Amino acid sequence: MDIDWDLVASSFWPLVQGGIRGTIPLSLASFFLGLVLALIVALMRLSGNKVISAIARGYVSVIRGTPLLVQLFVIFYGLPSIGVVIDPWPSAIIAFSLNVGGYAAEVIRAAILSVPKGQWEAGHTIGMSPVTTLRRIILPQAARVSVPPLSNTFISLVKDTSLASLILVTELFRQAQEIAAFSQEFMVLYVEAAVIYWVFCLILSSGQSQLEKRLDRYVAH
Amino acid sequence: MSPTDPLAPRGTVPAHEPVLTVSGLRKSFGANQVLKSIDLSVRQGEVLALIGPSGSGKTTVLRCLNGLETPDGGVVAFRGIRPVDFASPASKKQLASLRDQSAMVFQHYNLFPHKTVLENVIEGPVQVQKRPKAEAVREASSLLDRVGLADKRDQYPHELSGGQQQRVGIVRALALKPSLLLFDEPTSALDPELVGDVLHVIKELAEEGWTMALVTHELAFAREVASEVVFMDGGVVVERGHPDQVLRDPQEERTQQFVHRLLNPF
Ligand SMILES: Nc1ncnc2c1ncn2[C@@H]1O[C@H](COP(=O)(O)OP(=O)(O)OP(=O)(O)O)[C@@H](O)[C@H]1O
Ligand SMILES: [Mg+2]
DSSP states (O other), rough: OOOOOHHHHHHHHHHHHIIIIIIHHHHHHHHHHHHHHHHHHHHHSSSSOOHHHHHHHHHHHHHHHSHHHHHHHHHIIGGGTTTTTOOOOHHHHHHHHHHHHHHHHHHHHHHHHHSOOOHHHHHHHHOOOHHIIIIIHHHHHHHHHHHHHHHHHHHHHHHGGGGGGGOOOOHHHHHHHHHHHOOOOHHHHHHHHHHHHHHHHHHHHHHHHHHHHHHHHTOOO | TTOOOOOOOOSOTTTSSSSEEEEEEEETTTEEEEEEEEEEEEETOOOOEEEEESSSSSHHHHHHHSSOOOOEEEEEEEEEEEOTTTOOOOHHHHHHHHTTTTEEEEETTOOTTTHHHHHHHIIIIIISSSOHHHHHHHHHHHHHHTOOOOTTTTSSGGGOOOHHHHHHHHHHHHTOOOOOEEETTTTSSOOHHHHHHHHHHHHHHHHTOOOOEEESSOOOHHHHHHHHHEEETEEEEEEEEEEEHHSSSSSSHHHHHHHHHHHHOO
């Protein structure tokens, strides 16, 4: 097979632009909102209240037990039939945030539980309320523990945003599809898109190890 | 003791006034009744040593005083605040007022690993007591200096030996200026060669007039620093009195056996 290198070169920048304008902001926004949601859900699960904790458990179960693509379609193609029409971008951000929220909630919950009970007691003895202890003592330690699993969640999210192409969001993969449809060079474009995703993820992985190393200094081994 | 001495306790209560009076303290975990009506009192400037076999409830007593456990019954009265009667459920406010009277030094230090030594010490004064940071830092520094850790203030707990960590734990408690210091076997997690430094600090605190309740297996130390020794077994106080009496000439058979076993382990 002859590779059309001119096409590779001329499509490279539009694909990267799709990444910069689509994939990256979509990932960042969804991850940030998803983390906030995850923290709330994790705390709901840890709260002593049975009802609140059951709601959180149900949410996590639904998110983890259904395909992301189906969640995306329910929001973008399903909701309009009950009168709720949401644009592609907000739909994508909502779906991905809810998804991250479900997965990261379990990570954060486990991380909070991994902090020794003595840390809560030390917070108590110096006069802190449970909320202050959580904020100043427990969460910083839990954050360190959750960096590796949350980085994995983020890397998965970056790849999963390619699904947004199916609800008309112009991101990296949709860009590739459009150029491929036009040039009929499917192999070239899809492999090129794959390589760009891969490079993004390599960069993120190395960022993750840097972050872990930096946070490591403060923690006992 | 000069008035600016950093180790000096809050000197508002006249000597020999009880700082703490506990009566009828009860606590169960499920069906396990761990404390069956404990009476205690600690006077200003005195050191109460709690001794007794494993599982006798010593730690639970300290934890009840500091609000780490909620008693099922009994009255805990600190001087200067309303007594809390646990016959009816205590309010959050009552529990907090009780908790603020004492500070616990833990067996396993429980320092905050993500904070430096100095940050560990000023966390309570600055974040909880809302004292000016500069003042808290100054006080913390001189306290650290007094326990020989001036050069460690910017290090993290995992960079210190166990004995150094425990001294930070003590300073963290002192910095809160509690009316009662609680020590739960402060040296039992330490390598033997590090025990002396920590005991030395505690002894200095006792000499400087801090009021404390101390759970310990170091009988020789208890004899040296304690004003009163309380021997507990099975959730009750079996014998109490002057250290020389309880530790050298115990009246109760259970106390005799316990002391004998600790002094002659083989
Ligand atoms: N949180 C808890 N839940 C259930 N049981 C507990 C709890 N804390 C303590 N106990 C039980 O209460 C009893 C007294 O425990 P405590 O820790 O007060 O004893 P102790 O005198 O400090 O013993 P040691 O010398 O071993 O430290 C033990 O039987 C222990 O198993
Ligand atoms: Mg104990």
